[in-house]
Amino acid sequence: MIDSPADFETPILEMRDIVKSFPGVKALKGVSLELRSGEALGLIGENGAGKSTLIKALGGVHLPDSGDIRLAGREVSLRSPSISQSEGIAIIHQEFSLAPNLNSRENLFLGKEKTQYGFIDYRSEEEQARILFESLGMKIDLDRRCCDLTVAEQQTVEIARALASDARIIVMDEPTAALSQQEVDKLLAIIEDLKRKGIAIIYISHRLEEVLSLADRITVLRDGETVAEETNVSGVSKKQLIEWMVGRSLDEEFPKRNPTIGPVRLSVKGLSRGQAVQNANFDLRGGEVLGIAGLVGSGRTELARLLFGADKADTGSVTLDGEAVEFENPRYAIERGICLLTEDRKEQGLILVHSAVENFGLPNLKVFVRNVLLDQGKERTAFEAYVDSLKIKVSSVSQQVGNLSGGNQQKVVLAKWLQRNADILIFDEPTRGIDVGAKYEIYLLINQLVAAGKSVLLISSELSEVIGMSDRILVMREGRIQGEIENGQGTTQEAILSMALDT
Amino acid sequence: MKIFGITKIRLGDYGMVLALLALCVLFSLLTLKRQSGDGFQAVAELINVIENKLPKEQVVLVVGAVNTDSAALAEAVYAEAREKGFERTRLLVGSPRDLRLVLDELIEEEAFLGGIVTGGDAAKWLVWDQIGQNYPAFAGVRIATPSERLWPDFLKASNLLAIVERIVVIAIIAIGMTLVIITAGIDLSVGSLIALSAVISASVVQILGGPEASGWVVALGFLSGILSCGLIGLMAGGLVSRFKLPAFIVTLGVMMMARGLAFMTTGGFSIDQVPDSFVWLAQGRLAGIPNTVLLLLVIYGAAHVFMTRTRYGRYIYAVGGNAEAARLTGVPVGAVVALVYTVSGLAAGLGGCLQASLVRAAAPNMANMYELYVIAAVVVGGTSLSGGSGKVLGTLIGAFIIAVIQNGMNLLGIQSYTQMFTLGGVIVIAVLLDKARQSGGIRQFLAGN
Numbered sequence: 017m018i019d020s021p022a023d024f025e026t027p028i029l030e031m032r033d034i035v036k037s038f039p040g041v042k043a044l045k046g047v048s049l050e051l052r053s054g055e056a057l058g059l060i061g062e063n064g065a066g067k068s069t070l071i072k073a074l075g076g077v078h079l080p081d082s083g084d085i086r087l088a089g090r091e092v093s094l095r096s097p098s099i100s101q102s103e104g105i106a107i108i109h110q111e112f113s114l115a116p117n118l119n120s121r122e123n124l125f126l127g128k129e130k131t132q133y134g135f136i137d138y139r140s141e142e143e144q145a146r147i148l149f150e151s152l153g154m155k156i157d158l159d160r161r162c163c164d165l166t167v168a169e170q171q172t173v174e175i176a177r178a179l180a181s182d183a184r185i186i187v188m189d190e191p192t193a194a195l196s197q198q199e200v201d202k203l204l205a206i207i208e209d210l211k212r213k214g215i216a217i218i219y220i221s222h223r224l225e226e227v228l229s230l231a232d233r234i235t236v237l238r239d240g241e242t243v244a245e246e247t248n249v250s251g252v253s254k255k256q257l258i259e260w261m262v263g264r265s266l267d268e269e270f271p272k273r274n275p276t277i278g279p280v281r282l283s284v285k286g287l288s289r290g291q292a293v294q295n296a297n298f299d300l301r302g303g304e305v306l307g308i309a310g311l312v313g314s315g316r317t318e319l320a321r322l323l324f325g326a327d328k329a330d331t332g333s334v335t336l337d338g339e340a341v342e343f344e345n346p347r348y349a350i351e352r353g354i355c356l357l358t359e360d361r362k363e364q365g366l367i368l369v370h371s372a373v374e375n376f377g378l379p380n381l382k383v384f385v386r387n388v389l390l391d392q393g394k395e396r397t398a399f400e401a402y403v404d405s406l407k408i409k410v411s412s413v414s415q416q417v418g419n420l421s422g423g424n425q426q427k428v429v430l431a432k433w434l435q436r437n438a439d440i441l442i443f444d445e446p447t448r449g450i451d452v453g454a455k456y457e458i459y460l461l462i463n464q465l466v467a468a469g470k471s472v473l474l475i476s477s478e479l480s481e482v483i484g485m486s487d488r489i490l491v492m493r494e495g496r497i498q499g500e501i502e503n504g505q506g507t508t509q510e511a512i513l514s515m516a517l518d519t
Numbered sequence: 520m521k522i523f524g525i526t527k528i529r530l531g532d533y534g535m536v537l538a539l540l541a542l543c544v545l546f547s548l549l550t551l552k553r554q555s556g557d558g559f560q561a562v563a564e565l566i567n568v569i570e571n572k573l574p575k576e577q578v579v580l581v582v583g584a585v586n587t588d589s590a591a592l593a594e595a596v597y598a599e600a601r602e603k604g605f606e607r608t609r610l611l612v613g614s615p616r617d618l619r620l621v622l623d624e625l626i627e628e629e630a631f632l633g634g635i636v637t638g639g640d641a642a643k644w645l646v647w648d649q650i651g652q653n654y655p656a657f658a659g660v661r662i663a664t665p666s667e668r669l670w671p672d673f674l675k676a677s678n679l680l681a682i683v684e685r686i687v688v689i690a691i692i693a694i695g696m697t698l699v700i701i702t703a704g705i706d707l708s709v710g711s712l713i714a715l716s717a718v719i720s721a722s723v724v725q726i727l728g729g730p731e732a733s734g735w736v737v738a739l740g741f742l743s744g745i746l747s748c749g750l751i752g753l754m755a756g757g758l759v760s761r762f763k764l765p766a767f768i769v770t771l772g773v774m775m776m777a778r779g780l781a782f783m784t785t786g787g788f789s790i791d792q793v794p795d796s797f798v799w800l801a802q803g804r805l806a807g808i809p810n811t812v813l814l815l816l817v818i819y820g821a822a823h824v825f826m827t828r829t830r831y832g833r834y835i836y837a838v839g840g841n842a843e844a845a846r847l848t849g850v851p852v853g854a855v856v857a858l859v860y861t862v863s864g865l866a867a868g869l870g871g872c873l874q875a876s877l878v879r880a881a882a883p884n885m886a887n888m889y890e891l892y893v894i895a896a897v898v899v900g901g902t903s904l905s906g907g908s909g910k911v912l913g914t915l916i917g918a919f920i921i922a923v924i925q926n927g928m929n930l931l932g933i934q935s936y937t938q939m940f941t942l943g944g945v946i947v948i949a950v951l952l953d954k955a956r957q958s959g960g961i962r963q964f965l966a967g968n
Contacts (some may be wrong), residue, residue: 347850
């Protein structure tokens with residue numbers, strides 16, 4: 017094996033018994049994986065299973081405590097990100113590392129500018145950029161600043177950057193989390209193309225269907241260990257993957273519920289804001305889950321923000337329990353029992369640098385005030401009750417919320433609104449970036465909420481989730497509500513997609 | 520892991536306190552020397568001398584050097600001796616020349632001098648050795664001083680009070696600045712607001728009576744200075760919150776405008792025609808405790824409770840941690856931002872009154888660059904400029920670290936240029952240490968993680 021030439025039989029990447037500990041935690045307890053050129057490896061596992069630590073070891077961010085990494089049979093020590101890059105490893109993180117104020121060409125060659133006589137050679141850079149983007153099948157305006165590009169376009173720039181630096185292994189961490197179905201399909205096509213060029217891909221995703229459709233081999237991590245390495249992907253079911261990930265069998269993806277739909281709570285008429293939301297009309301009833309489907313950018317989030325008072329509507333009216341309401345800002349919406357679990361938990365839902373209990377208390381402080389002063393004991397007790405009932409995993413209630421996993425963060429957000437006694441809950445992508453086990457718990461919670469007569473507006477890019485959870489579904493396209501599907505669970509993804517894409 | 524985490528937090532929380540204590544110990548050791556005692560013990564010792572060792576029916580002269588510790592000592596001894604019925608005790612607080620005049624008087628009166636009681640700096644006067652020569656009548660007179668002891672200059676009561684007086688203005692303004700910085704803002708205008716508040720309050724006093732003005736007029740003057748600055752802070756905060764202007768630019772503008780206003784108010788001159796009550800604010804005592812110390816305790820106590828135990832305190836942290844998330848959680852972000860700049864303005868206004876009261880004058884060019892010392896105190900106290908975290912009591916420690924370093928270097932006779940250099944270095948090191956604490960220990964920090 018040693019020093020043998022890199023043929024197809026020698027894995028281009030081999031990680032053996034990788035161990036990495038952090039103070040108090042053993043993040044990786046001997047993880048192994050291998051990957052050949054032209055292959056895509058699906059790397060899956062629940063949050064906290066060790067995927068990101070493993071990728072950081074590969075990217076030269078963390079040096080493993082023990083274990084070896086071999087590239088084409090040659091043992092390497094990836095001591096720093098730059099060494100890792102020069103070995104042909106490119107990592108595309110969930111949060112992109114593009115400089116937002118530079119254009120796509122500048123980002124493409126950032127740090128490895130093409131120069132002539134010490135000056136940047138724009139022409140040759142532009143030419144190569146064009147060739148790269150063409151090969152990826154995307155037209156990207158080279159002069160647009162990256163912050164003005166769509167998520168999919170930014171991702172293409174990241175992939176092109178990896179190609180420009182002659183990467184042989186490209187790691188993609190949750191690449192489709194913020195993409196629409198159409199864009200996902202395009203990305204999958206690009207990945208197939210990269211595979212044909214002999215590039216090896218490590219694909220990390222919570223979306224198991226995608227992993228099953230593109231991966232040539234799958235490695236499943238759980239609690240810092242490799243629990244499965246499967247090369248016969250076509251023989252594996254989604255159910256099997258889930259069982260590997262959670263270490264037990266899950267009977268169903270979406271829990272059952274017997275809806276008892278009540279009277280209309282929220283009635284929306286002709287609500288519009290610029291191009292984002294145009295003439296939205298719908299009713300939301302008590303005890304109902306109303307799903308909103310549509311591509312990213314179809315106006316789902318914008319509609320939710322209008323209902324919540326986060327943005328102001330140009331025209332249109334909203335009535336709550338028969339009474340016309342107009343929310344100047346979220347404070348008034350919250351006072352009337354409407355809450356929004358934002359799509360972007362980290363930027364909008366939580367104050368990451370503060371503790372779980374402080375985040376929980378923030379909208380509820382009036383309740384905990386006694387004679388002007390806060391009763392912190394009361395606040396803590398109230399939160400502890402939710403820690404128990406929602407099964408929030410925290411080391412202590414004052415743990416910094418930024419250190420919690422996605423699912424637990426979402427539960428903290430939920431706890432603060434439940435304490436606030438909200439009865440119209442708008443969930444915007446409630447399970448994005450959340451692992452399977454925690455997803456199921458959140459579905460159960462949604463069912464409990466509507467069973468208690470509350471109303472839920474469920475926005476999601478995952479069509480199976482919208483179908484599985486909703487009583488009715490609104491489909492949005494380009495700011496308009498394109499159609500309404502009365503029997504949510506009886507519909508198909510195709511039916512929704514055809515509405516979301518075209519009339 | 521839990522235990523480990525908690526120990527780390529503890530060390531971080533008390534790190535600044537330990538640093539301050541270490542500095543105090545260091546300067547105490549460096550300024551340790553044999554000196555004539557002062558304080559209660561010395562008073563008791565001298566009273567004992569008057570009671571038991573000196574002839575009761577004769578004059579006892581209690582001597583202190585003006586403007587030194589020995590004056591306070593002499594006054595205390597005199598007061599207690601009179602209380603105990605030694606009516607022939609006489610007090611002299613002054614210079615060696617004053618002593619000779621008094622001795623001349625005594626000779627004229629043909630009084631019997633039973634003894635002289637003194638201490639501190641006055642005990643070092645050269646005249647004592649020459650009394651026998653110059654005043655043969657008093658040749659054998661007993662001169663009593665408290666016994667010498669080993670005591671650091673740094674820990675003398677007068678020096679500790681000097682530290683408080685030196686830092687009280689900065690420390691009080693730093694409360695407002697802490698609030699502003701916790702919301703991820705900055706207030707550069709506080710230095711100019713000190714001057715503006717000082718000249719406004721002094722002008723009001725001057726117009727309504729000058730040196731003969733009553734205590735009420737002085738109170739009115741101070742109040743108008745404080746409220747004007749609060750109003751300016753409110754306007755700056757309004758600009759920042761309503762129009763989303765960068766706080767740095769807004770307060771930079773206010774800084775220049777306020778300084779200009781201060782000069783315009785007095786026409787460029789300073790005002791020193793003020794009554795004695797004007798000085799009481801910063802130099803007086805209530806129930807024997809200096810007002811400055813009382814003010815620090817009361818205001819810091821109130822600010823601490825406000826930040827940790829009230830709704831708006833929590834909101835201030837939330838706005839700094841993530842303004843958008845706070846808004847979407849129902850926090851009145853605009854009101855919170857306006858509030859912190861108003862508090863900062865009010866604190867600067869009070870600081871201005873104190874400063875004017877300390878120096879018994881108000882000048883439009885006073886407190887130049889104070890905003891930087893204030894920011895330094897906040898940062899050394901562990902508040903992060905990126906917002907969302909910080910403690911008011913940390914700021915108090917930070918202010919005292921700066922004051923103690925300055926005071927200690929003064930006592931050691933270090934040049935002011937060297938002092939400036941050292942202080943700058945301390946600020947940088949404090950921020951480095953704080954960063955290291957956040958990244959979980961010096962080693963991880965140096966490793967660049």
